[in-house]
Amino acid sequence: MKKLLSLLIVSIMITTGCSNEKKEPVVEKPVDVNILLPTSDINLNKEITIRAEVSQNHKAVSDADEVQFEIGKNGEDSIAMLEAKNGADGIYSATYKFTNPGDYYVIAHVTARDQHSMPKKDFKVQTTSSTSNSNGEKKEHASHSGNDHHGDVMIHLMGTENIHVNKENLFTIHLMTNDEKPLEKANVRIETWKDEQAKHDYTDAKEVAPGEYEVKYTFKEKGTNTVKVHVEKDELHDHTVKELTVN
Incomplete structure (x- = not known):
């Protein structure tokens, strides 16, 4: 009888202990x-x-x-x-x-x-x-190269948050034309540097889906770094620049 009572008490304690365990809340990604x-x-x-x-x-x-x-x-x-x-x-x-x-x-x-x-x-x-110069002639806005074509593609760089030094970071680049079609089979690469005097690294991106490109890069220094996305296809040559913080 005493043994049965002891087993009952132990069983209740185990059940109570399990019910008091706190479940870790599921944190939804933003x-x-x-x-x-x-x-x-x-x-x-x-x-x-x-x-x-x-x-x-x-x-x-x-x-x-x-x-x-x-x-x-x-x-x-x-x-x-x-x-x-x-x-x-x-x-x-x-x-x-x-x-x-x-x-x-x-x-x-x-x-x-x-x-x-x-x-x-x-x-x-x-x-x-466009603007007019002193001779009344129209002058187009300057671009970074006379052969560049701007405004023909939307460039969006993703994966720029929570960047850590000496850790491989994955960037995703989405390219879309102004008529809302993905820009496929383009030559895409990123240019990265810490400051203008430092070495500029170039890394090619790979197309993983229509208009979606991925590239991995490891930053060697903490602080503010610059990433420049270059896009080339036929006569199109465009870019976008973004500063990010490396922790």
Whole structure:
């Protein structure tokens, strides 16, 4: 009888102990939203495409509940709320035409996977994409090379958060044309450096899906580093530059 009672007490203690164990909460990765605007000038009375790239843990989120673009002029109330259309690779887009020049902003309202994100981006709307010199001749905006073609491709670099020194980091590069088609079979590479006097490294990226390229790189120094994405295909030669912090 005593033995049976002892076994009963031990069983109760084990059951109580198990029930008191705390379960580790499941931490959901945050949903990242990046607003993509045309790389060329935004001009009056010209329809542009505004895009939001939605991802979670570096993977495209194509099942967002709602994506809207709020457009407004700095210092004033918003002037438009656009419903975005779902595109490929987690990219949502809407078109808009500006009728007044000035400084504007766009806020992407994204609801996805029980999370809400509201990133904001400022930009300028100009009256024209060219200026006149003293002789009245039109002069196009300068680019980094006379043979470069800008504004034909949207370049988005992902994987720039939580970068650590002496650890291989994976970057994902998405390329899309202005008519919302992935840019395939391009020559893509990244140029990296710590400061202008330091050595510049060049690393080729590999296309893993239509318009999606991946490249791995290991930073040797902490602090602010620069990554420059080069894109070349036929007559197209474009780039984008981003500074990131290496921990």
